[in-house]
Structure formats: C-alpha cells, structure tokens
Amino acid sequence: MRLVLGAMLLISLDGMAADAPLRFVVPDSWAMPMMQFEQDRPTQGILHDLMLSLATQVGLPAEFHVLPRGRIQTAMEHGEVDVRCYVVQTWLTDQPGDYSWSIPLFTQPDLLVSRQASTAPINPADLSAQPIGTVLRYSYPTLQPLFDAKRLERDDARNQQLVLDKLLAGRNRYAVSNQWSLDWFNQRLLPQQQLKAVAELQELKLGCYVRNDPKLPVQRILGTLMRMKTSGEIDDIIRLYIGGEPKATP
Template structure:
C-alpha cells in the first residue's frame, strides 16, 4: 500500500512539473470579494476562482504574482506576467502591446457612497470641502478637478476594504467604491448600518489581457475565458460571493445628474 501511495505521489508531482506555467498578476489593492491572500498567495475570491478556472481549462499550472497596482503596467511591458484580469482598456496609460484582450467578464459600477443617513448629496461636486475615501494608486477623473481646487482631499487607503471600514467608523463622510466591494461589506452589517449609494460614477465591462507569445497557449486561454463566461460559470462564481442583483439598485447612468461624468478607473 505504501508503495502504491509513493508511486501515486511521484506520478502527481511529475504531472504537475510537466504542466506549463501560466503567470497571473494580483494587485495588492484587491480585497474581498475579489480576492483574499495569505502569505502573498490567493486563497479565495471571485478573481481567484476565475484564475483557477482558466488554469483548469487550459491544463496549465497557475503561478500568482502579487504586486502594487502601479507596478502592473511595467510588469506587463517587461513580460513578467502572462494574464492580467479585472482590467479595462480605459485604465491603461499606454497601448497594450503584445497582449490580447478577452471578452468582457464582469460588469462593474463605481459609486459615490455615504454612511447611513447621508442622503442629501446627488453628486461629488455638490459636496462641501472635505476629505473623501479613496484607494492608493487609483485615479478618479470625475474628482480630479475637485482635488486640484482643494474642494476635496484624498484620504488614501491601501485597498477598498480599508476605505469602507474607515467610512463606517466615521473617518470621513463619503468615499468611492466599486459595487462588488460595497455589497460584500454591507453583508456583515445590519440594514440600518449599511453604507449607501449616492451616485454612479461609471459603469464598465472588465476582462482579461493575455500575453501573445509563441511559448504561451494564448488562443487557448482566450477561448477558455470565453467558455467560462458563456457557460454561466463566471456568473455562478460571482453569485457564490453574493449576487449583486439582490442589492438595492443604485441610480442608473441614465438617471444620474447631467454634470456627473464617468469616474473611477485604473483598478
């Protein structure tokens, strides 16, 4: 019996070694439900399950590279990562070069939010001068003029979860958050303490970028991503962490005031 187990272990180890590696980037600014890491390795979250599914579908071994969000574009340029997910073309400051885009996978809303009882504001430019919760390294085009004028001050945190905790604790009255993170945060609070949506800053579809190189199964990865979306697996992953359709819908883009323009990018 021991010999059989030893043979199985050797066979499994050899099989893993034979699998080609697919290097995924992980942004330090991600928090649940996107991803949770332990000792610089992902352990759960929507994007962790997506990456695991891509590796499974392409018979590759996932390798995760945790880095600051501002390092991601340089890492792509240097060919240090093979797949970057949860990204939009609008977030890149230069052409994607030797990377190919997948189909859109996740619909994201970026929101202006406030604590329970804060309902008097319809847009960021109606706020009185104060600090507003933001994520370190993210850019917010809708708010840039207000930052430049000193009407709003950035109160940066290293990830979205910390922004929401500080808002709940009263460090500031308002913050910017994506809808997935807000939904996850509110799950742990009684309804009367929920953080609330005041305005939609931007809605956009996010996908993955795959390095186009001879040594990589680039087309196979793109086809795998398409299957994950079209089979419904992507939606099931999202719903596993809480179906955003169960949350009260924030104001739609069509309903928001005319002076609100698309906002947050570079996640």
C-alpha cells in the same frame, strides 16, 4: 536505443510543457470579494476562482504573482507575468506592450458611498470641500477634476476594505467603492449599519488581457474566458460570494 531516447525526450518535453505555469498578476490592493490573502498568498475570492478555473481549463497550473499596483505594467512588459484580469482597456492607452484582450467579463459601477442614505443622487461637484475615501493609486476620472481643483481631497487607503472601514468608523462622510466590495462589506452589518450608495460615478466594463507571446496559448485562453462568460460560469462564481444576480455585461 535511438527510438527509446527519442521517446524519453518527447516525454520529458511534454512534462516540461505541462508544468509551465500560467502566471497571473494580482494587485496587492485587492480585497474580498475579489481576492483574499493569507500570508501574502491568494486563497479565495471571485478573481482567484476565475483565474484558477481558467488555468485548469487551459491545461496549465496557475501561478499568482502578488505585486504593488505600480509594478504591474512593468512586470507585464518584461514578461514576468502573462495574464492580467479585472482591468479596463482605456487604462492602458498610453502603455507599451503587445496584448490581446478578452471580451468584457464584468460590469462594475464606481459608487459614491455614505453612512446615510440620500433621497436623491448626490452630485460630487455640489459637496463642500472635504476628504473622500479612495484606494491608493486607483484612478477616479469623474472625481479627478475636483481633486485637481482642491474642491475635494483624496484620503487614500491601501485597499477597498480599509476605505470602507474608515467610512463606517466616521473618518470620512463619503468614500468611493465598487459594487462588489460594497455588497461584501455590508453582508456582515445589520441593516441600519449598512453603507449606502448615494451616486454612481462611472460604469466600468472589465476584462482580462494576455501577452502576445508565442510560448502562450493566447487564443485558447481568450476562447476559454469567452466560454466561461457565455456559459454562466463567471456569474456563478460571483453569486457564490455576493449572492443575487450579477449585473449584465453587454
């Protein structure tokens, strides 16, 4: 009987461990091709597919926690979520917490975008005082001095899709977008309607980080992300949504 009970306990513990989810934080400001939401639940997108594949290869079910951007770091610090992706390490230089970082997984430029092409790159410092389309709570280090000096003004929208919608509708002359979002947005437009990148503001090398918690398989998660990158799986996911060759990540 003792052996039977012991075996049942082991089976029960194994089942509990197998059912423990890997909890990913998802900003509610993401839009396609990063993430699509249906009734506030992630359903597809580059980062949805990456997270789902990562959890599957690690051997845990994926659980998505959709949060406002201002709540994300608190949730990580309090252990409410386990993994955050599509983030730059310098964004957290002043944040508490014990984390381990993946290798860089993506390279994304922040672009100044307009409805009209430019024969030469535009210097934002040369622009007349005007609103620039931006995403609420997003940081734009190269433009921040101009915002602080009131030479340019943020015109925030809830997500990148809405920023580009406003630009296309003529609400602004310029907006900021990452390359993926611009490519995705332009896919549905005729060539003469497509938005144009007129300057590169900065280049971001983004990855994922994991809470250093003994209950989490931290090294297995990081090792899996490295294999997904070096094998080309992550680039294949990106191509599925935006086509072409993703920009190399050194």
